[in-house]
Amino acid sequence: MSGRSMSLLDHAAGLPDMIRAETMRLEGRLRRCIPTPDIYRLRQIILTGSGDSLIAGHSTAVSLRTWTGLAVQSMPAMEAARYLDTPPVRADARGILVVCISNSGEGARVIEAARRLRAIGALTLAVTASASSRLAQAAELVIDIALPQAPHGANARGHAAALIALWLLGIRIAEVRMRMTMDEADARRALIARQADPVERSLAPCAAICAQAADRWSVHCRADLLGSGPCLGSAHFAAAKLVEATGIHASPQDIEEFHHLNYFMDRPGETPAVVFTAADAAAASRTAELATTLHDLGRPTLLITDEAADTSPTQPERLHLQLPNTEEFLLPLLHLAPALMLAGAWMEKAGCTPFRSHAGPWQGAQRARLVRDSLIQPSPQQRDERAA
Amino acid sequence: MQSFGLATPGNGLHDVTEQVTEAIAKVAVKEGIVVVSVPHSTAAVTLVSPWDKLGLEDVHDEICRLVPARIDFKHQHDTPQDAAGHVKAAIIGHSRSIILAGSKLMLGHSQRIYFWEFDGPRSRTVHVQVVGT
Numbered sequence: 001m002s003g004r005s006m007s008l009l010d011h012a013a014g015l016p017d018m019i020r021a022e023t024m025r026l027e028g029r030l031r032r033c034i035p036t037p038d039i040y041r042l043r044q045i046i047l048t049g050s051g052d053s054l055i056a057g058h059s060t061a062v063s064l065r066t067w068t069g070l071a072v073q074s075m076p077a078m079e080a081a082r083y084l085d086t087p088p089v090r091a092d093a094r095g096i097l098v099v100c101i102s103n104s105g106e107g108a109r110v111i112e113a114a115r116r117l118r119a120i121g122a123l124t125l126a127v128t129a130s131a132s133s134r135l136a137q138a139a140e141l142v143i144d145i146a147l148p149q150a151p152h153g154a155n156a157r158g159h160a161a162a163l164i165a166l167w168l169l170g171i172r173i174a175e176v177r178m179r180m181t182m183d184e185a186d187a188r189r190a191l192i193a194r195q196a197d198p199v200e201r202s203l204a205p206c207a208a209i210c211a212q213a214a215d216r217w218s219v220h221c222r223a224d225l226l227g228s229g230p231c232l233g234s235a236h237f238a239a240a241k242l243v244e245a246t247g248i249h250a251s252p253q254d255i256e257e258f259h260h261l262n263y264f265m266d267r268p269g270e271t272p273a274v275v276f277t278a279a280d281a282a283a284a285s286r287t288a289e290l291a292t293t294l295h296d297l298g299r300p301t302l303l304i305t306d307e308a309a310d311t312s313p314t315q316p317e318r319l320h321l322q323l324p325n326t327e328e329f330l331l332p333l334l335h336l337a338p339a340l341m342l343a344g345a346w347m348e349k350a351g352c353t354p355f356r357s358h359a360g361p362w363q364g365a366q367r368a369r370l371v372r373d374s375l376i377q378p379s380p381q382q383r384d385e386r387a388a
Numbered sequence: 389m390q391s392f393g394l395a396t397p398g399n400g401l402h403d404v405t406e407q408v409t410e411a412i413a414k415v416a417v418k419e420g421i422v423v424v425s426v427p428h429s430t431a432a433v434t435l436v437s438p439w440d441k442l443g444l445e446d447v448h449d450e451i452c453r454l455v456p457a458r459i460d461f462k463h464q465h466d467t468p469q470d471a472a473g474h475v476k477a478a479i480i481g482h483s484r485s486i487i488l489a490g491s492k493l494m495l496g497h498s499q500r501i502y503f504w505e506f507d508g509p510r511s512r513t514v515h516v517q518v519v520g521t
Contacts, residue, residue, distance in 0.1 A: 032464055182466060
């Protein structure tokens with residue numbers, strides 16, 4: 001196995017210790033981050049970022065909405081930066097909490113979102129591993145999710161830290177607004193920390209099944225990653241890791257939307273589908289229908305679930321990865337390991353280089369120039385004020 | 389010292405007279421003082437009449453009127469309810485002493501011992517110490 005894929009596997013193997021060590025440390029850092037009066041002023045929470053950071057928002061928005069009872073949505077940094085502060089500016093913008101997520105804190109678009117939305121009075125909170133970054137300076141409040149001995153930049157442990165921080169933030173807001181008792185809040189925090197155990201137990205079966213999938217599928221150049229609710233976040237993360245590791249066209253999609261769109265893709269036998277689900281998931285019945293649909297299409301399929309495998313002879317092409325049972329909101333954390341291992345095994349089998357080595361036509365991504373050096377544009381109102 | 393647990397379903401007064409009586413029966417003291425104490429900063433112990441349930445609600449409503457949960461307490465480590473609970477418990481007190489005579493608690497006809505929850509629902513503990521002969 002090459003060093004390239006070992007890096008992804010190392011990230012997966014390091015997750016349990018990170019979850020154990022960091023969950024309560026993150027809780028300590030964010031517990032008093034937002035003053036109680038501001039928490040009571042909230043009407044809306046926007047989770048925004050780009051890449052893995054946006055995926056962290058996708059993965060946690062449902063949980064935060066359920067726990068806090070507030071309108072919570074995850075939104076690309078471009079939408080938050082350019083499509084929220086256009087007139088009419090809302091007089092009560094302080095009731096909007098904009099959670100700006102960026103591990104490096106240097107993504108131009110999320111910095112722009114923080115600056116522009118703070119300017120209209122929204123409460124801006126940076127979730128970043130760099131407390132001295134431009135994002136940390138742009139936002140009103142900062143939660144530092146830096147991990148010991150973890151370099152800045154995208155990696156699975158940093159993504160896990162962002163997931164955990166967002167869940168803890170939602171629990172804290174729900175607790176302070178008394179949507180959740182203190183005992184319930186503490187139990188949920190402990191549940192997140194205990195998630196280290198199922199993640200650890202899942203590593204060996206993940207490695208075995210993902211190696212099988214790579215053996216079968218590494219000749220293909222596209223894949224669908226499917227899930228709903230929190231599992232749509234899992235699908236997004238798995239797709240991102242596949243694109244980064246192998247360069248194939250990997251498309252994340254909601255399970256319902258698949259039946260409307262990617263169902264019709266040509267050459268179904270050459271387009272593997274990875275399905276993230278759980279027996280108790282709210283979308284489980286539709287996922288069961290999806291399994292039949294994929295079979296009828298002749299799609300190579302990997303089903304990642306907590307249920308035992310269907311051993312029926314009609315499903316010979318389906319790979320099955322059974323993971324430990326856990327609460328649905330935590331599935332994006334449990335699914336990090338299979339996502340990393342599938343990408344790592346596929347990359348190894350296909351002989352790919354991660355991120356195309358940032359060379360040749362991809363050299364524009366060196367030192368993250370494409371995302372860091374983009375022009376940060378002030379709002380039309382800010383431009384007018386400067387001109388005046 | 390005897391102790392018993394209590395899972396409070398919410399805020400308000402929870403009758404613990406029977407549990408205290410059972411705790412006293414386990415010690416060989418007939419004459420003395422019984423101290424009922426709660427090791428919590430957002431709960432208290434008091435004596436109230438049990439006969440009208442609405443009267444119990446009046447008692448609880450009144451302490452909430454005096455110390456409402458507000459969002460501008462300086463103590464923001466926990467919740468506004470918790471912050472208010474600290475104040476309420478400090479006012480009411482975390483323990484009560486009751487005379488024990490002839491192995492019986494000297495409670496009046498209209499007196500019961502109540503655990504007073506200010507930050508429930510929670511898992512709580514009540515301590516009972518009997519001092520005497």
